[in-house]
Amino acid sequence: MHLIIAEKHIAAKRIAAILTPKKPKQVRVSGVDTYEDGSGEERKVFIGLSGHIVKLDFPKAYNNWQKVEANELIGAEIITSSTQVKIVAALKKLGKEAAKVTIATDYDREGELIGVEALDIIRGVNPDVPFDRVHYSAITPKAINEAFSNPSNVDFDLADAGHSRQVIDLVWGASLTRYISLAAGRLGKMFLSVGRVQSPTLALIVEREKERDAFIPRPYWELSAMLKSGTGEEFKVEHRTKRFWEKDEVDSAMERIAVGDEALVTELKTSEKTDKPPTPFNTTEFISAASSIGFTAANAMRIAETLYTNGFISYPRTDNTVYPESIDLRAQIEIFKTGAFKQYALKLLEKEELVPTRGKKETTDHPPIFPASLAKKTEMNEQEWKLYEMVVRRFFATFADPAKWETIRSKFDIKGEEFKASGARLVEPGWRWYYHYNAPEDRLLPKMEEGDKHDVTKLEVEAKETQPPGRYGQGRLIRIMEEMGLGTKATRHEIISKLYSRAYVHGNPLQPTKTAIAVVDTLEKFAPTISKPDMTSKLEADMDRIAEGGIPEDDVLNESREMLELVFSELGKNKDDISESLRAGLREDKIIGTCTECGSNLMVMRSKRGSRFIGCEGYPDCNFSLPLPRSGQVVVTDKQCDDHGLYHIRIVNAGKRPWNLGCPECNFIEWQKTQEEERKKQNEGKERPKTLNDISGIGKVTAEKLADAGICSVEELCEADALELAKVTSIPVKKLKAWQADIV
Template identity: 85%
Template sequence: MHLIIAEKHIAAKRIASILAPGKTKQVRVSGVDTYEYESDEGKKIFMGLSGHIVKLDFPAAYNNWQKVEANELIGADIITTSTQVKIVAALKKLGKTATKVTIATDYDREGELIGVEALEIIRQVNQNIEFERVHYSAITPKAIDDAFSNPTNVDFNLADAGHSRQVIDLVWGASLTRYISLAAGRLGKMFLSVGRVQSPTLSLIVEREKEREAFISKPYWELSAILKSKSGEEFKAEHRTKRFWDKEEVDAVMQKISVGDEALVTELTTSEKIDKPPTPFNTTEFISAASSIGFTAANAMRIAETLYTNGFISYPRTDNTVYPESLDLRAQIEIFKTGAFKQYALKLLEKKELIPTKGKKETTDHPPIFPASLARKSDMNEQEWKLYELVIRRFFATFADPAKWETIRSKYDIKGEEFKANGARLVEPGWRWYYHYNAPEDRLIPKMEEGDVHSVTKVDVEAKETQPPGRYGQGRLIKIMEEMGLGTKATRHEIISKLYSRAYVHGNPLQPTKTAVAVVDTLEKFAPTISKPDMTSKLEADMDRIAEGGIPEEDVLNESREMLELVFNELEKNKDDITESLRAGLREDKIIGKCSQCDSNLMVMRSKRGGRFIGCEGYPECNFSLPLPRSGQVVVTDRFCDEHGMYHIRIINAGKRPWNLGCPQCNFLEWQKSREEEKEKEGGNRERPKSINDINGIGKVTAEKLADAGICSVDELCAADALELAKVTSIPIKKIKNWQSEIA
């Protein structure tokens, strides 16, 4: 029996349908769906994994944070545990009787490791099994047929490189996270995550925020005039002094010119600007383009993976920006001679030669991202179609002609003051006809000649201020990470997702929370090695050398442990200072604003029963408080409510969209108002219950459940998030909403 192993179930199913169309039957093995058919060579069985089916971990004895020092993890044994019991059981069962195994996982570092993990499980029960490897960049009939016709060897060096990353990230992440979290007193779900790639990336974001905070805006003024040509067309001209830094200077010019003055055309220059086509998509460029049309990095890669496994695009994890000679580019375009992109494909196919653009990076593992097969809009959801279309249009654009613009530069004399106006008109769309994203618009000015006279219809001065450097968007941040050697094409978007999930950043562009600033400040001051990219980029380079067979994995692992020992030496020298620095910084992240009643700080607090609320530090003299949702991390933003003296807050729950709660006081008042309006609509003359036990349907047991969830008063029940409360108490959400409606 010949066993073929793909990385995911859907890939196994598609590969089976390509190699044996209409002949496979679905067979369940140990709870896992497989696909088998009888060939001339015997039975073939296709099965999919679920990515990694095993994980690395420390022995259970190391799990107690209070008893095991963080630095003990550096040299601790690392064990492998199963994460997919059914798949492992199926592999062993099928592996026992298999005579040959083909590893058909994705062809990259991670895919090679996933394949080797499966192979090692099979070799436990069938030590002498024959095995081979197939490489493909798209799950299409041609790509799969070619791959299985030309099998190669498993690359154990590449798998070792992937394994070394897992070990290094586990040891660095677990030990540093434990140390920093214990120092800060942040345990449980609120622990402070620290990582080899994560922390230098977070440092980039924090440093940019500090640049913004240190930036001092400088006022300036812009002077413009609206001119009217003889034909009656109006357009805008700007003073030759782009920015006036002295108000008196711009006022002096304003006194010289006025509506009705003549504007003499003193100079007119027309030229042509060539706009070159874009280069092919690699992962970084794809994420950047997807980000510009509204996709987060993680979402873009998740959807790209779906498009790939369904055979619609090529493998989306690639550094390559040069199409390989082995790719039949004309045939690839011909796929789209029918369907939604027919007119674009036919236009390209008119070319005698199809010469694509080339980027700076050329690799041999995978080609740049390209559309692999024709799809209809009904084959996918709206988001998938948007990214599928993006890939198609980018692919087409790389073969298209340059775009050409006609540019016009003009100068005018108005009472001795020089004004300028620039125009641009797209005369040959070229590649922009295929790839219309973020296209600049025409800036049209009337036809004119030197010596023409226009009239001034309006003069305007606009007061402005210089702006701080912008925060990083996800696409831009991933490009910087790539430049600095932080992470890989397969992991950078995951690092950014982790920063969001740990409530280190919020929004897009990314804004760091005060917790993030506290962690980075502490690391940069007392253990700078962790927050700088040098160490992690060195390890990334070493992992590349493992993949190339230039250095043994064990050497790199030993080197990484030595680096980490030095980091811990830095930490231990400054242990007390680190604790003080972290706790002082984290306290700031709980400050919501000033109390309107006593001017003390309003803080995120917890009740004795675990409930969460905004309370006044002046308690017990001041008992001002506001309710908060029970679950989710509270993120204090930099938006400020002047009316109530509080910062806006966000609530972040893993796997859900962030909830912009806004100013807590405004939110509470709005909630009260809506309740009163509902009550009026119902014509409610009912007396409001004074305690939880007065509410119809709440007995002793239910009241205890609510109390355990931090709901001890009628007001707290009113303000509670019904869905979250239902999850915590197991009380039906409908019943909770009925109570809230009754007591409103």
């Protein structure tokens, strides 16, 4: 029996359908669906994994954060445990019968490791089983048939590189996270995550935020005029001094000109500008392009993975920006001679020679991302189609001609003051006809000649300020991570997702929370190695050397542990200062605003029972409070409510979209209105309570508390100030307001 192992179930199913002459038979083995064809020695069985089926961890004895010091994890034993019990059982059962095994997982560092993990399980029950490896970049009939016709060897060096990453990330992440979380007193679900790649990436975001905070805006003024041509067309011209840095200079210019003056065309230059076609998509360029049309990095890669496993696009994790000679590019375009992209394909096929653009990076593992097969819009959801269409259009654009623009530069004289205007018109769309994303618009000027005169119909001085550097969008951040050697094409989007899930950042562009700033500040001050890219980029380079067979895995693992020992040596010298620095910073991230009742800080707090709420630091003198959702991390943004002065908040739950709750007081008022409307509906037809004891929730003891406070009737309760009454009776404000609403 020949056992073929793919990385995922859907990939196994598709490969089985391609390689078997008849429809493969679905057979359940140990609770796992497999696909079979043939019988006897010719029998083939296809099984899909679920990514990694085993994980690395420390022995249970190391799990107690209070008893095991964080630095003890550096040299701790690392064990392997199964994460997919049924798949492991199926592999063992099929492995015993196998006469041959073919690893058909994705061809990259992670895929090689996943394949070797499965192979090790099989060799545990069938040590001498022969095995080989197939490489493919698209799950299409042509690519799969070619791959299985030309098998190669399993690359154990590449798998070792993947394994070393797992070990290093586990040891660094677990030990540093434990140390920093304990120092800050943030345990349980609220622990402070620290990581080899995550922390330098977070430091980039925090550094940019500090640049923004330190930025001092400088005022300037812009002077423009509206002109009216002889044909009645109006257009805008700007003073040759783009920015006036002194107010008296722009005032002086304005004194010399006025509405009704004539603007003389003193210079007119027409030229042609060529706009080169884009290069093929690699992972970074794909994520950047997807980000520009509204996709997060993680979502773009998740959808790309789905498109790949369904055979619609090539493998989406690649550094390559040069199409290899092995791809018949004309044949690939001919696939689209029918369907939604017919007109574009036919136009390209008119070319005698198809010469694609070439990017700066050329690798041999996978080609750039390209459309592998023709799809119909009905075969996928809206988001999948949107990204598939972008890949198709980018592919076409790499073969297209340059776009050509006609540009016009003009100068005008108004009473001795020089003004300028420029225009641009797309005369030959070229590649932009195929790939229309983020295209600049035409800026048209009326027809004119030197010596023409135009009437000044309006003059405007606009006061502006210089702007701070912009925050990083996800696409831009991934580019910077690539430049600095932080992470890999397969992990960068996951790092960004982790920063969101840990409530270190919010929004897009990414804005760090006070917690993130506190963590980065502490690391940079007391253990700068963790927050700088040098260490992690060095380890990334070492892992590449493992993959190339240039250095043993153990050497890199030992070096990484030595680096980590030095980091802990730095941390140990400043333990108390680290704790103080973190706790002070984390406290700031709990401040929601100022209490309108007493002027104290309003903070995110926890009751004795563990529930969260926004409370006043002036308690017990001030009882003001607002409710909070029961679950999710509270992220305090820098946007303030105009009515209440409180910061807007977001609620972050892992695996879910963040909930923009907004101003907590506005939200509570809105909730109260909704509750009141619900009560009105429920109380329709009911009689108004006549005595306090008629109100649900008011018993003998509560009635006595109210009586001691001078509240003896329904009317008195209704008219009382709930906040003041709560102070006297210790009855929660929320309850009092609910009773008042019931009475009304």
